[in-house]
Amino acid sequence: MSSEGLQIRMLGSFSLEQGGRVINDGDNRSRKVWLLLAYMIYCRNRTISQEELVNLLWGEEERSSNPLNALKTMFHRVRTMLNQLGESAGHDLIVRRGGNYSWNTDIPATVDVEQFDALCRTGGSEIDENKRLEQYRKALELYQGDFLSKLSSEPWVVPIAAYFHNLYTQVVQETLPLLEGLGKREEAVQLCRQALEVEPYEESFYRHLMRNLLDLGDQRGAVSIYEEMSELFFTNFGVMPSDDIRALYREAMRTVNDRAIPLGEVQEQLREPDPASGAMMCDYDFFRMLYQMEARFISRSGDAIHIGLISVHGEDGAELSKRSLDRVMENLRELIRISLRRGDVAAQCSVSQYILMLPQANYENSCMVCERITKAFFRQYPHSPARLRYCVQPLEPLK
Structure with missing residues (x-):
């Protein structure tokens, strides 16, 4: 040779x-x-x-x-x-x-696996942060994906791949604060994006990514990351992002103008672009904020607002397969939107449920609305394996 x-x-x-x-x-x-x-x-x-x-x-x-x-x-x-x-x-x-x-x-x-392992160990033992960062950068450059990704199902590959995957995640988590401490936010953003390709369910990577995008002035990018993460976590695990990530999202959603502007321009910024007919569909976080606002309002006005919860399940209360449930929830979302009024609000609150806010509707009318949605679903999807049930309660005023 x-x-x-x-x-x-x-x-x-x-x-x-x-x-x-x-x-x-x-x-x-x-x-x-x-x-x-x-x-x-x-x-x-x-x-x-x-x-x-x-x-x-x-x-x-x-x-x-x-x-x-x-x-x-x-x-x-x-x-x-x-x-x-x-x-x-x-x-x-x-x-x-x-x-x-x-x-x-x-x-x-x-x-490369031996080089990667050695660089991680050397970096982890370095006291000097600059030298540690240098070793970690070299290690991360070598990690182009999980160990023998095309042979990942082989029994002997599984524990080795898990070891290097976890080591990579640990090194990324240690590298990001080093980059941020040096003000290298563009590099931190790039590293976060690369790390999420390897481990898309590590919440700390999203936290660092959103924080760095906000510090770079990219609010829209931070919002986009949050929306991608929310959909991924909600679809696969039925959970919402943690409180600190939702706080970053709210920070990203705040638009602060760098000059004084007239009221007409403020209204133009606030106006909903191309409003669709039917209900306003929103994230569960925003629904919660609207709920709390309405609870404050009716504590003074005494108006009636009702909350409807529509749940999806299989025959005899059994769980649907993920594929069937995802299809049902997608179809039900659109049906809810077109079945409600513009002043109504709806959000998906779990992997198998939608929550509705029905202003100026009494209990009987709110039940009729939910019944109408249920019947419309089965008319449109007569062969669906899903069964729907609903319950209605008044929105409790702020005490």
């Missing part, structure tokens, strides 16, 4: 590079070929028995009548693929000794 070092990347896509020649797992070759190659590389500091490799590739159920011959054929394919890196590279890199196989560690090679 060439005297140039072999570069092996296993974080994200799996590839080997030698002297400008590259092979990677995007070549649409057999999954088992890449599985065998990955295992030989990751376990390259020890000899591996044929029995262990047969179990890796075929387990107990898939074994052929001649598993050792099948293993020999698989190694032939691996070596043929490695030969694309250089003449006889396959036989140089994979050695057979006494019926067992091993990776030739005499050939210099750098592996």
Whole structure:
């Protein structure tokens, strides 16, 4: 082989590079070929028995009548693929000794997972923040995705991928305050976006991203991030963002003009753009604020406002599958919007419920509204597996 070092990347896509020649797992070759190659590389500091490799590739159920011959054929394919890196590279890199196989560690090679791990450890032990940040930057640059992402379902890959995934998350969480402390907010924003591609459910990444966007004056970008996060968390877990993230959202929604403006311009800013017919559909956070405002109002006026709750469930109260529930909630949302008046307000308050605010409607009329929505749903979707139920209560005035 060439005297140039072999570069092996296993974080994200799996590839080997030698002297400008590259092979990677995007070549649409057999999954088992890449599985065998990955295992030989990751376990390259020890000899591996044929029995262990047969179990890796075929387990107990898939074994052929001649598993050792099948293993020999698989190694032939691996070596043929490695030969694309250089003449006889396959036989140089994979050695057979006494019926067992091993990776030739005499050939210099750098592996990104080992570099990443070493940089994280070095950075974590640095007392000087600038030196720590330097090591962490190098580590994060190496992390192009989870360990062997195309082999993520393999049992031996799962714990290793989890280790590096968690280590990456920890390093990002330690790096962001370092960048923010140096005023490097653009870099922090970029890191947050990259980290969310790897771990889209880490709430602290959204918090840092929104804070940095606000400090950069990008309120619209912060609002967009909040809306994306809210939909993701609500759809998958039925939860709303934490109080501190909602506080950032409210900060982003506040528009402060940098000059005195006339009342007409203020009204123009406040006016709803292109108002649609039917109810105002809003986030649950905004519904809560409107509820609290109305509770204050009726404590003085004595007007009647009722709240309706429409719940979705399956036959006999059973839960619907996520796919069915998502489709029902999407259809029900539009039906609620067009069935209510412009002065009514509605929001999704859980994965399977909508809350309605019906001003100037008494109890009987509010029940009629909910009944009308329920009947309209089944007329429009007669084969839906969903069942709807509703309840109505008066909005309680502020005490």
